Amino acid sequence: MRPAAPVARAAHDRRGDDRGTIAMYTVLFTPVVLLLAGLLVDGGLAIHARQRAADMAEQAARAGANQIDTARLRETGDPVLDPGRARAAACDLLAAHPDEVTASRCDANEQEVAVSVQISVRPQLLGIIPGFGAFEMTAGATARPVTGGEGP
Numbered sequence: 001m002r003p004a005a006p007v008a009r010a011a012h013d014r015r016g017d018d019r020g021t022i023a024m025y026t027v028l029f030t031p032v033v034l035l036l037a038g039l040l041v042d043g044g045l046a047i048h049a050r051q052r053a054a055d056m057a058e059q060a061a062r063a064g065a066n067q068i069d070t071a072r073l074r075e076t077g078d079p080v081l082d083p084g085r086a087r088a089a090a091c092d093l094l095a096a097h098p099d100e101v102t103a104s105r106c107d108a109n110e111q112e113v114a115v116s117v118q119i120s121v122r123p124q125l126l127g128i129i130p131g132f133g134a135f136e137m138t139a140g141a142t143a144r145p146v147t148g149g150e151g152p
Contacts, residue, residue, distance in 0.1 A: 038125030064113030
């Protein structure tokens with residue numbers, strides 16, 4: 001019997017040395033990539049929800065701060081809020097978004113309106129991991145009435 005040609009022997013040796021290292025690499029690397037993708041996607045959702053909650057709180061506080069007691073403004077020249085109307089205006093604006101807002105709080109006095117908004121976030125990728133359920137993002141804002149000559 002003749003010995004195998006050097007090229008054929010080299011090809012056989014390369015095939016015989018496969019120990020499955022690529023398969024092990026794939027098994028170990030895939031969950032890490034999925035976890036990082038989940039952190040990226042769900043982290044982005046959380047940041048967006050926080051910004052959305054802050055935006056809604058700011059808009060509601062501004063709506064409440066627009067409810068100036070006009071009689072007192074004419075008498076004294078000072079912009080003073082009507083607390084009942086201010087609270088109602090802020091809460092009404094948030095009530096227009098029942099699908100987004102899971103909890104809210106509106107407080108008002110004669111000087112300012114304070115609003116707190118809570119939005120629920122359901123993770124898209126990390127939700128498949130036990131213990132990673134929906135979480136809440138909360139933001140708050142305050143606003144006070146000013147006249148045209150005043151600045152922040």
